[in-house]
Amino acid sequence: MTPRSAPPSIWRAPALSGRWWPVFLRNLLVWRKLAIPSLVGNIAEPLMWLVAFGYGMGALVGTLPVAGQPVPYILFLASGSVCMSAMNAASFEALYSAFSRMHVQKTWDGILNAPVGLDNIVFAEMLWAAFKALFTVTAILGVMLALGISHSPKLLAAWPVLLCAGVMFSSIALVFNALAKSYDFFTYYFTLVLTPMMFLSGVFFPRDQLPPAVRAVSDWLPLTNAIELVRPMFLDQWPQQPLRHGLVLLATTVLAFWLALALTRRRFAA
Numbered sequence: 001m002t003p004r005s006a007p008p009s010i011w012r013a014p015a016l017s018g019r020w021w022p023v024f025l026r027n028l029l030v031w032r033k034l035a036i037p038s039l040v041g042n043i044a045e046p047l048m049w050l051v052a053f054g055y056g057m058g059a060l061v062g063t064l065p066v067a068g069q070p071v072p073y074i075l076f077l078a079s080g081s082v083c084m085s086a087m088n089a090a091s092f093e094a095l096y097s098a099f100s101r102m103h104v105q106k107t108w109d110g111i112l113n114a115p116v117g118l119d120n121i122v123f124a125e126m127l128w129a130a131f132k133a134l135f136t137v138t139a140i141l142g143v144m145l146a147l148g149i150s151h152s153p154k155l156l157a158a159w160p161v162l163l164c165a166g167v168m169f170s171s172i173a174l175v176f177n178a179l180a181k182s183y184d185f186f187t188y189y190f191t192l193v194l195t196p197m198m199f200l201s202g203v204f205f206p207r208d209q210l211p212p213a214v215r216a217v218s219d220w221l222p223l224t225n226a227i228e229l230v231r232p233m234f235l236d237q238w239p240q241q242p243l244r245h246g247l248v249l250l251a252t253t254v255l256a257f258w259l260a261l262a263l264t265r266r267r268f269a270a
Helices: 022-031 035-062 072-105 109-110 118-147 155-179 184-201 212-217 223-233 242-267
Strands: 063-066 069-071
Touching: 022 035, 022 118, 035 072, 063 072, 069 072, 069 212, 072 109, 072 118, 072 184, 072 223, 109 223, 109 242, 118 155, 118 242, 155 184, 155 223, 155 242, 184 212, 184 223, 223 242
Parallel strands: none
Antiparallel strands: 063 069
8 A cells, every 4th residue: 555645845945937927917907997996095094194294293393313314204204104005005905805815705716726826826916915015105106206205316216125015014914814714813913013013113203212122123123124225215315224124124025925825825725
């Protein structure tokens, strides 16, 4: 009697090919019908933050010291809120929309009947959520340019950084997508992960105000490192430690995607 072979490990290396592209394209074609409402929904909230806090509180705060120079509060807030928008847009897409396709609509099951592996589906969902985040932040940057908040040419370099941030946060969100039993589960992620990160990463105020222990933790948060790369470009400067912050983004992305892929494999193998 031939012994049964052990099932492949869920932690094996990703088996990726060009077959992720039809999955990405399928999401794009479906979303194209709702592009305008989606755009309005994604940029409305961050713009309300920007107007309410940037112009309202900015009139009271005036300027903040950043890298030894006074910076208008609205410029400080804009450079942080655009990173926060990338985080939120990628997270919403990789959580609610991806969960709908995976669990509710069973779209992933239908795709798996074609010669497309689960690894390519997860990879396509990650890239699609990152694209949605990039689409959102591009629109927000356009509004900021129209308002004259910043006209630094270095913002062109901030664009790929924001894409990398979208990839990172979509990978993190897919971890929770793989664990979720219902939409209610995502409340834990937004309440216990994203909201504290938003307030500790320097979006609304300088992190110098934080206690030393909290500041030490904040230094390694994904959103903090994205902001530390993007904010100097709004000020027409280059980041002081681009290698360190870039490596944090890269390491977080790789580890989160690998974990998300392993947990998704386990879910579909059950």
